[in-house]
Amino acid sequence: MSRNRTASASVIGILAAAGLLLSGCAGGQSQAEACTIVQDTLEQAQTELTESVSSFGDDPVAGSEAVTKLANTFSDANDxxxxxxxxxxxxxxxxxxxxxxxxxxxxxxxxxxxDQTALSDAIGDVQTTFGDLQKVCQG
Known part of the structure; x- marks a missing residue:
């Protein structure tokens, strides 16, 4: 269960960094607006995850539900x-x-x-894809 806590803490750290790095998006409509949507969503999600993180190790279901909520929130924003x-x-x-x-x-x-390997791979994919998203928003 401590691995679930580590996984969850990693996601929170990723989202915190993503929010900070995306804050450089400013200016005109197209790219800046899209980056603002991403940034605002990540800031909101970070708050929600932080409120739930204390239960991740002790209550994997609560951790799972928090990550699912984050995924749904980000998917809605992505639309x-x-x-x-x-x-x-x-x-x-x-x-x-x-x-x-x-x-x-x-x-x-x-x-x-x-499956710790699958969890680790999934976290790696989140890190990579959000890193790529950050690069676009910084450019």
Whole structure:
């Protein structure tokens, strides 16, 4: 279960960094608006996850539900992104979050037999895709 706590803490750290790095998005409508949607969503999600993180290790179901809520929130925000530079990266980030949420749900249903490799891979994909999204928004 401590691995679930580590996984969850990693996601919170990723989101915190993403929010800070995306804050450089400013200016005109297209790319800046898309980056603002991403940033605002990540800031809101970070708050929600932080409120739930204390229960992740002790209550894997609560952790799974929090990650699923984050994935759904980000997916809804992604639907509002139309910028041709940002949308492909936000689509990848959405898919990575959905995969991580599914892995967390699987782990929560049977914590003693959780596939740590799958969880680790899912976290790696979230880190990579959000890193790529950050690069687009900084550019």
């Amino acid at each position: 509002k992104i139309t910028n041709g530079d940002v949308k492909p990266e936000s689509d990848k980030a959405t898919k990575a979050l959905d995969t991580f949420a599914a892995e967390m749900e699987t782990a929560a249903s049977n914590p003693d037999n959780a």
